[in-house]
Structures are given as structure tokens and as C-alpha cells.
Amino acid sequence: MDTRRVFTTIDTHTAGGPTRIITSGLPVLPGATVRERLEWFKGHLDPIRKLLLNEPRGHRDMYGAVLTPATDPAADLGVFFATAGGYLPTCVHSSIGVAVALLETGALSVTGSRRELCFETPSGLVALEPRREAGHPTAIALKTQPAFVQQADASLDAPSRRLAVDLVFAGVFFVLIDATRNGLDLGKERLPELIVLGQHVLAEANRGFTPSHPEQPNAGPFALALFYQRTGDRAVRDVVIGRTGAVDRSPCGAGSGALAVLLRARGELGIGDEITIEGVIGTRFVARVLEDTTVGGLAAGRPEISGTACITGFHQFVLDVNDPLQEGFLL
DSSP states (O other), rough: OOOOEEEEEEEEEETTTTEEEEEEEEOOOOOOOHHHHHHHHHHHHHHHHHHHHHBBBBBTTEEEEEEEESSTTTTTHHHHEETEEEEESOOOHHHHHHHHHHHHHSSSSSTTOOOEEEETTEEEEEEEEEETTTTTEEEEEEESOOOEEEEEEEEEETTEEEEEEEEEEEEEEEEEEEEETTTTTOOOGHHHHHHHHHHHHHHHHHOOOOOOOOOOOOOEEEEEEEEEEEEEEEEEEEEEEEEEEOOSSSHHHHHHHHHHHHHHHHSSOTTTOEEEOOTTSSSSSEEOOOOOOOOEEEEEEEEEEEOOOOEEEEEEEEEEESOOTOOBBBO
């Protein structure tokens, strides 16, 4: 075997959401900020993303995390995120996976009076508080950047119906769809239909609305469709679909924050009140709004999302020069 490149990874799942954390095999990434390093990676190393996240090593719904030294002295490390379909400036479930992987392997620690880790992402600093028992993290509580409702009670066309939707920014732009209000069924047997509908919703949202972030002009487009259904006073089930048709196995961390901020804006959730979000496979995150704030003069809230992650494997992946599928494939 003529091996050109070798990559090592730690793989995790956070409430079912996979993350492949690249720990070696990459060159030093140039750039004065983590965002600049993401852009450099995208322009120069995108075949590595495809190699590690596409089939046959990954799959359509695979996520990845790229570690890099922090440029902000307040941060423990820098990190940005990728999927089989592209790149993300932030990802809650993958951030939780990175935190657990590095805590469990001893690469990072929280000792003495220090209670939190700090990650520098392209979307800003993210604080993560490990909650531990017997020396191991039982959950990670992640405080995101402020989130806000861009437009409540919007509507868009869908096949054979018009949907009432809410447009929310929580790290990325979401289209939130109340299943009960719109007469939708979120049962697992409906997943193929929801995938098609979610892609349609995102395409229509990007045609009909302009993602608007007062401080991040390039924060768009609308990237995720989140279908949700209230199952109790402070309990929700959701199904989250990406633009490529990917289904989030977890309840979606950023989406959980988006839901909490929407309910807060409606007056249905108080500061510190917890809401439990159950995803498509039955796993759960807990979300709350820690404080009201503003983003560029817009009313906003700062969400916290708590969830658990586990290491699933330590891997070495190789690039064989004779491999005819050096960037993998997606079906």
C-alpha cells in the first residue's frame, strides 16, 4: 500500500449526533483568526473534509471538528466544524463532543476554582461547563452566543399548503415550523416526507427572505429547518433537516437554543426556565435562556444547552494513492 497521508481522529456521539475530531495529519493552518483558518481550510484542504466525512469512511450525516490554536487569550483552543455537505461556524453537539473527548483523554482539564472551558469558534467564544461525577463529565452545559428572532409569524409556500414559520438566528439561521399549528406529523415513519419538506422549506426561505444579522453580514443562509411539537408544558419533540437532506440524530443543540429563545420572545419561557428537547431517536437536550440581551439593537437571549457525549473510537485513516475514491462519495 502506497500511503500518502495518515489522519488520526477521536470519534464521539452527542445524544446520537456524530463528530469526527481530527487530532493529527493536518498542516498548520494560516490565519489571524479561527474564521480565517476555516476559510483557508475550505479553499486548500476541502478534499480532506470529503475524505474523512464522506462514504466509505463517513456518511451523509457525518460531522467533523478541526482543532487549531486559539487566537484569543481567553480561549483554551480554537475549533471549527464541517459536515459531509460543507462547513459550519458553530455546532453545539460537536462542541460538546470535543469537550468530552479532550477532558476524557486529559488534553484539557478543569481544576481548582476554574469551572469552564472556553472555545474560540468562527462565531465567537463559547463557554462550556462540565458537570462531573466520579471524575467523569456526565453532561456539558454550553453557553452560546446570543440568539434572536429575525421574524415571527412569517409564512412560505410548501407543496399543497402554506406554512406558518418563525425565522431565528442561533449560531446559524433556522426556519422553525410548529408541527401542530401546521398539521404535520413528526412520527419516524414520516421522516422521508419531512426530509423533502425540510429541503423545500429552506429553499423557499432563502428565495423569499434575506437572513439578517446586524453584526455578521455573512451569517446566512437559512441552513436548518426545525420541525417541532409541544409534548408537555416544557417539553418538545423535534426533527431537524439540513439543506442537503441530512437529518440531525441529536435534538440539535443550536436548534434547542433557537426554540428556547423563540419561546422566551413569546413570553412562554422565563429566564432560567428549562425546556427538554427530544430528538428523532429519543435522546434529549435541556435548554434555557440565561439572560435577555441585545444584538445590534435587536432583542435577543443567551441560550444554554446541556447534553452528554461519549467517545466511540480512536481511528487512523489513510489516503492510499491508488484509491480511486480519494474524496469519497455520497449517495
